[in-house]
Amino acid sequence: MSPRDPYKRKAGRPKPESVPTSEEIARGVKELKSFGKPGFNYRERSLALHGMICAKCAREFKEADRRLLTVHHIDGNDQNNPADGSNWENLCIYCHEDEHSRGRLGDYLRNDD
Numbered sequence: 001m002s003p004r005d006p007y008k009r010k011a012g013r014p015k016p017e018s019v020p021t022s023e024e025i026a027r028g029v030k031e032l033k034s035f036g037k038p039g040f041n042y043r044e045r046s047l048a049l050h051g052m053i054c055a056k057c058a059r060e061f062k063e064a065d066r067r068l069l070t071v072h073h074i075d076g077n078d079q080n081n082p083a084d085g086s087n088w089e090n091l092c093i094y095c096h097e098d099e100h101s102r103g104r105l106g107d108y109l110r111n112d113d
């Protein structure tokens with residue numbers, strides 16, 4: 001009895017089903033580099049995604065007034081910044097203040113006159 005059978009079927013190669021393409025890896029790395037970073041500018045991202053309009057009072061803002069438009073985190077967690085913007089809401093500083101109604105934006109609003 002031969003220990004090796006030459007006709008024994010070869011073990012099938014494992015299919016690389018779960019291995020991402022290099023393109024996907026590159027894209028993932030790129031996103032990781034920007035999203036979730038402490039300095040990641042979700043505000044610019046949200047303005048670009050949702051437009052320069054307050055989600056509450058529907059007031060529109062121009063480029064020059066963009067500082068009056070802020071990004072509210074719907075779930076209240078400012079670390080939760082999904083790339084699709086589903087946790088962001090563009091609110092003007094007045095509506096944003098109203099939304100929180102706790103004066104947490106006091107510093108931001110202090111320079112209004």
Ligand SMILES: [Zn+2]
Pocket residue numbers: 054055056057058059091092093094095096
């Ligand atoms: Zn508003």
Ligand SMILES: [Zn+2]
Pocket residue numbers: 071072073096099100
């Ligand atoms: Zn907020």
